[in-house]
Amino acid sequence: MVILILLLCIVTLIVLITWAKLNTFLSFLVISLMAALLLGLPLDHIVPSINKGLGDMLGSLVIVIALGSMLGKLVGVSGAAQKIATSMRNAFGEKYITWAMCLTGFIVGIPLFYNVGFFLLIPIIFSVSNRYKLPLVYVGIPMLASLSVMHGFLPPHPSPMALQIQFHADIVKVFVYGIVVAVPAIVISGPLFARTLRGMKTQSVIAMSVQDINDDKLPGLWNSILSSLLPVILIGASSLVVKFAGDNVTVKSIAGFLGDANIAMMETIAIATYTLGIRQGMKLTGVMNVYVEAIREVSMILLIIGSAGILKQIFLDSGANGQIATILQGLNLPPLLLGWIIAAILRLCLGSATVAGLTAAGIIYPLMRQTGADPNLMVLAVGAGSLFCSHVNDTSFWVTKEYFGLSMRQTFLSWSLMETLVSVIGLIGVLILNTIV
Template identity: 70%
Template structure:
């Protein structure tokens, strides 16, 4: 019965937003409370679950998203995004622009969490799309496919790192195997799939494309790239420092502090305010005005993301996702396939890739043992499952939809289908790699 209620709630949410045109934030609140009541949650626990879901979700994301939006707006209005787009255009040309975007997302996605990478790279996507006069989805999806794959498959991202620990896998092998599996997933779900979306038009309400500047007004390419990708450099440099000086507790603690995404973003904003703002001739009040506009742009996105966290929390606390996973565990399937399937179902139910992966790990851990599957491949199987079919209960779904100005139907046909391709291709890659390693 609980499973039926879960799917009924998700369908109701889609209908409220797509058919009845109810405000997305309100629709999430209504469906979340409805789900809690139908699933038998005690009345006194419902407000607590609502507050916890909203607070936990925004608590971990709000600083990153807000500061990322500020940086993105500055990158756009300073001309840095235009400069990067111009260099990409001249280097790769129109024919290979989607491959260039995938490569950028792959490199940036190694050290950077998805949400940070999204808000950091979105102005570059807008600028490239404007420069080539092509749909946003066509140039944006390949880059975001790379970011998503790296977030779900390889350390040091939260879910893969935790799974490596839980399955007692080897970090270096998992990274190597994950990269091997990630490349075909990125290619097929990125440039190849994007080629089918050339005619998908959008109506973005968030304007990240500033007026085109002359070549003399643009910042240098070095300044543009370094300032735009500074969070990557800070996090990557601090992480590397912590590994090199792992025996020095003081340096390790400082590097660990700096490598936290929120701290890295704060440092980035202080530096970028100078490199792309004050030192480029802008007044401090002008830069602060750019930041204020950025916050206005993403206010509703933050509310939607927070409300998606409420629905996830209701499903977690009522135990409905665990019930579904327990049923699937009874199926007679190969361990890697079963791990992927359980994680995919949890992803459909909960929305969060990280939570789906960590929840699945506890369920499939009994499958491990002396004669069980390779633990490194088990990490990748769970990681692939955690990316399956992102939809209305996933914060990334709404980030993509709102920034790109798409309808619900368009978002399902682009973002959700891309995530499904990534997940399925990842599973196929894991199964093939498993057979190769057995030889």
């Protein structure tokens, strides 16, 4: 009966989002109430469950995601992303241009959300394509592969951060394992896969120029790279200090505090406000306006993440989680593989990678607890599944099609196949890591 209720809730969620076009946040609220009533949760327990689910999820995420969006916005507005991209292009030259695009997406993709990164870097793709007379899709796919992998696999992006909180994973291990899995996924689905697209001729009706900011007004290359990667550097350095501090409790305590994800993001924003803002001639009020705009862009993502936490809490408080775990165990599939499959199916149905990942997390969480599956690898397995085969119900599919001037068939053979490769290679990497660690 519980599985039937779960399936009914998922189908209804899909219908509300895809057919009725209801806002995703409102859809999750409706489904959460529906699940609570069908699972027999007492009426006086429903509102406390909603409050707890929303609070527990957002309480650990709001600071990281909000500050992460601020950093990403400043990296774009200041010209740091443009500086990294043009420097990579000039350093690699035409022969290795796809690797330059790939590396640019990798570096810039750490602080930038996918959609922001796409619209920020698409002029670079047009510029490189025009300069070397290469097909847009051949130049662009390596960069998009990097951006997609960063968005789906690595903190501080919203979905991996939310999954890390839901599964009680270690953020440092998630990042380290994520890099190990991400590199082969990016290389194979980016520059190597792009070789098959070199003959794909396209005709984009969009004209763009990369020269949004004059070169003399751009920040320096190392300033741009270090400012973008500072959260990773701070958290990683703190982890190393804690590991090698021995019995020095004071040093461990200070390093642990400074390397906490929230504190590291606060430190980064304080430094980047100067290095990418004031030092580049921006007024403090101008930098603050950039941050305000960044929060507007991420507000709905925060609400969606919080509402997914509500659905998970309803499953926990109703006792359905234990029954779901027992049933899933009967499928005799490895938990990591099952998490990937559930996320991939939801991705195919819903389109949104974030929604697919968070919904899958609520389903697979009880099984993960019972089987003792590695929570750090489960974050990556679900993240990989959530990227599977983007198609017509995903806005990124249409954005890629229109900007690159692709036909439907070409979009499936380039963008959709690239996302599928990222997902499958990510799963393979997770399963291999699981046998090692």
